[in-house]
Amino acid sequence: xxxxxxxxxxxxxxxxxxxxxxxxxxxxxxxxLKGAAFFFGAVVLVFVWSVLQAAWPxxxxxxxxxxxxxxxxxxxxxxxxxxxxxxxxxxxTLIALLIAVPIGISSALALLFLVxxxxxxxxxxxxxxxxxxxxxxxxxxxxxYLTPWLSHTVQPFLAGITGSQFxxxxxxxxxxxxxxxxxxxxxxxxxxxxISRDVxxxxxxxxxxxxxxxxxTRSQVFTKVILPTSKTGIxxxxxxxxxxxxxxxxxxxxxxxxxxxxxKSLFSTGGxxxxxxxxxxxxxxxxxxxxxxxxxxxxxxITASVNAFARVLTNRAKAxx
Amino acid sequence: MEVVTTKTEVTTNMPTTKNEIAMQLKDVSVAxxxxxxVRDVTFxxxxxxxxxxIGPSGSGKTTLLRSLNRLHDLTKGAVVEGQILLGDTDIYxxxxxTTLLRSxxxxxxxxxxxxPTMSIYDNVVSGLRFNGIKKKALLDEAVESSLIAxxxxxxxxxxxxxxxxxxxxxxxxRLCIARALAVEPEILLMDEPTSSLDPISTKAIEDLMGxxxxxxxxxxxxxxxxQAARVSDNCAFLLMGxxxxxxxxxxxxxxxxxxxxxxxxxxxxxxxxxx
Ligand SMILES: Nc1ncnc2c1ncn2[C@@H]1O[C@H](COP(=O)(O)OP(=O)(O)OP(=O)(O)O)[C@@H](O)[C@H]1O
Ligand SMILES: [Mg+2]
Numbered sequence: 339x340x341x342x343x344x345x346x347x348x349x350x351x352x353x354x355x356x357x358x359x360x361x362x363x364x365x366x367x368x369x370x371l372k373g374a375a376f377f378f379g380a381v382v383l384v385f386v387w388s389v390l391q392a393a394w395p396x397x398x399x400x401x402x403x404x405x406x407x408x409x410x411x412x413x414x415x416x417x418x419x420x421x422x423x424x425x426x427x428x429x430x431t432l433i434a435l436l437i438a439v440p441i442g443i444s445s446a447l448a449l450l451f452l453v454x455x456x457x458x459x460x461x462x463x464x465x466x467x468x469x470x471x472x473x474x475x476x477x478x479x480x481x482x483y484l485t486p487w488l489s490h491t492v493q494p495f496l497a498g499i500t501g502s503q504f505x506x507x508x509x510x511x512x513x514x515x516x517x518x519x520x521x522x523x524x525x526x527x528x529x530x531x532x533i534s535r536d537v538x539x540x541x542x543x544x545x546x547x548x549x550x551x552x553x554x555t556r557s558q559v560f561t562k563v564i565l566p567t568s569k570t571g572i573x574x575x576x577x578x579x580x581x582x583x584x585x586x587x588x589x590x591x592x593x594x595x596x597x598x599x600x601x602k603s604l605f606s607t608g609g610x611x612x613x614x615x616x617x618x619x620x621x622x623x624x625x626x627x628x629x630x631x632x633x634x635x636x637x638x639x640i641t642a643s644v645n646a647f648a649r650v651l652t653n654r655a656k657a658x659x
Numbered sequence: 660m661e662v663v664t665t666k667t668e669v670t671t672n673m674p675t676t677k678n679e680i681a682m683q684l685k686d687v688s689v690a691x692x693x694x695x696x697v698r699d700v701t702f703x704x705x706x707x708x709x710x711x712x713i714g715p716s717g718s719g720k721t722t723l724l725r726s727l728n729r730l731h732d733l734t735k736g737a738v739v740e741g742q743i744l745l746g747d748t749d750i751y752x753x754x755x756x757t758t759l760l761r762s763x764x765x766x767x768x769x770x771x772x773x774x775p776t777m778s779i780y781d782n783v784v785s786g787l788r789f790n791g792i793k794k795k796a797l798l799d800e801a802v803e804s805s806l807i808a809x810x811x812x813x814x815x816x817x818x819x820x821x822x823x824x825x826x827x828x829x830x831x832x833r834l835c836i837a838r839a840l841a842v843e844p845e846i847l848l849m850d851e852p853t854s855s856l857d858p859i860s861t862k863a864i865e866d867l868m869g870x871x872x873x874x875x876x877x878x879x880x881x882x883x884x885x886q887a888a889r890v891s892d893n894c895a896f897l898l899m900g901x902x903x904x905x906x907x908x909x910x911x912x913x914x915x916x917x918x919x920x921x922x923x924x925x926x927x928x929x930x931x932x933x934x
Binding site for chain 1: 766
């Protein structure tokens with residue numbers, strides 16, 4: 339060490355001693371951290387491996403039919419074609435986005451620019467509250483309050499628009515892809531509001547004032563300056579919302595009518611990948627268990643890629659802000 | 660916009676006599692949440708001249724400048740008192756829409772702020788589009804004339820489709836000047852427009868101001884005393900009073916402020932004794 343070669347004033351050797359002491363006392367800490375990280379990695383690997391293993395019989399039996407097949411015979415040995423489930427998953431998510439994105443972005447803008455400061459915190463807590471409500475509560479709410487409202491009001495109204503033709507055809511019983519989408523839209527709203535608010539709030543004031551000083555109205559500043567500037571981040575918010583909607587299980591299972599069939603309209607009952615796993619897991623006859631594990635695998639691949647995409651977008655938004 | 664051309668004729672008709680007044684400040688005070696930042700400022704902004712605002716940091720130069728195009732309207736708790744007349748119009752009390760006011764009084768900011776999602780072309784015409792002008796021929800014409808006026812045309816005419824933020828800092832600032840000029844404002848407010856730029860870009864923008872004087876009235880805030888002396892015709896010196904609110908100490912021709920100021924505090928400041 340330094341101080342042995344160059345005899346220096348007292349203070350420095352004391353400091354060096356302390357530094358080296360703290361370096362040694364760091365070691366157990368580092369060890370624990372590394373161990374924890376290793377353990378975590380191992381858990382992930384074991385987890386993925388066991389899902390794969392559970393799904394293997396179904397994968398071997400059905401092959402690509404698992405994704406493209408349109409018939410799903412529950413119980414016994416299939417065939418297990420999850421096309422309808424994948425379609426329902428995407429349709430309900432799309433409905434949720436169609437509702438939640440415009441409302442979410444407008445709410446974020448309103449929270450940032452229109453609402454007086456003292457209500458802003460109330461708005462923010464409200465958003466957090468909505469985010470913290472457990473899914474099953476949304477499910478119950480959909481079941482008790484939205485089902486009758488849908489079958490008495492919304493569905494007759496929509497059917498009236500198209501003359502009971504696609505996409506608003508079929509029995510008006512409440513439970514439907516439409517209802518699942520509506521419940522999901524409420525569930526992903528807080529995500530979209532919170533994240534788009536965050537990315538919009540980092541749009542430099544310079545740009546906003548630049549727009550205003552050229553004679554822009556407030557709404558022009560929103561649409562021509564703020565939204566384009568935070569586009570990437572808002573896309574990230576939307577994709578994160580989509581990720582949540584794709585994987586939502588119990589609330590969807592409670593309102594979608596749990597019925598595996600090819601969707602014919604938005605009024606059809608159905609089942610998403612996640613909701614079907616939740617409703618069918620008790621039935622382990624034949625290869626059904628393996629088929630459900632295969633659904634889990636498909637769902638994991640979809641949500642993992644969507645979340646990775648969202649991460650790329652939000653990171654890029656942060657980098658450019 | 661027509662107003663500009665008629666007024667040009669007035670000035671050329673009487674080249675040597677006293678100039679027209681573009682804007683009058685009468686006892687202008689600005690307070691933020693009850694705390695006064697500038698107090699009772701009164702002076703006239705002469706048309707087609709450069710008026711500089713100088714003074715130490717915190718003396719309220721920016722605050723005063725931003726009151727001239729009502730940019731404080733967005734700030735909760737900001738109150739502007741007194742009268743600011745644009746021609747005969749009291750900009751705070753008469754029913755002049757702020758959007759119209761701001762297209763008559765342009766602004767260039769301390770840091771270049773081109774819209775990052777827009778091309779050079781779109782940046783220049785953004786103000787025109789905000790004001791509802793859509794005709795391609797008009798926009799094309801405005802792009803060329805504004806970029807020429809901002810001394811940027813030759814270097815960017817081949818890459819108008821490129822992003823506005825691909826330019827260098829000095830070019831970006833000239834782009835922002837072009838963007839402001841495209842709306843054909845009567846007055847151009849500039850808040851330390853060269854403080855984030857290198858000496859060469861600074862020189863380019865100072866030269867530019869000399870030429871712009873022929874078409875637009877300029878009010879510029881600057882920390883750089885030589886710059887104020889070089890570019891401005893009239894000069895307002897602000898200084899914080901005892902309660903730290905900025906006050907106008909002296910307003911005069913720039914020559915007088917720098918050679919023979921009436922107030923000893925002005926002399927102290929321009930000789931670098933505080934601030
Ligand atoms: N939005 C605001 N809210 C509260 N106070 C403000 C606001 N803007 C400015 N002030 C206050 O007004 C006073 C004058 O500030 P201003 O920015 O006008 O000074 P300046 O002369 O431009 O200084 P500088 O040379 O550093 O730019 C300062 O005390 C500042 O804190
Ligand atoms: Mg300032």
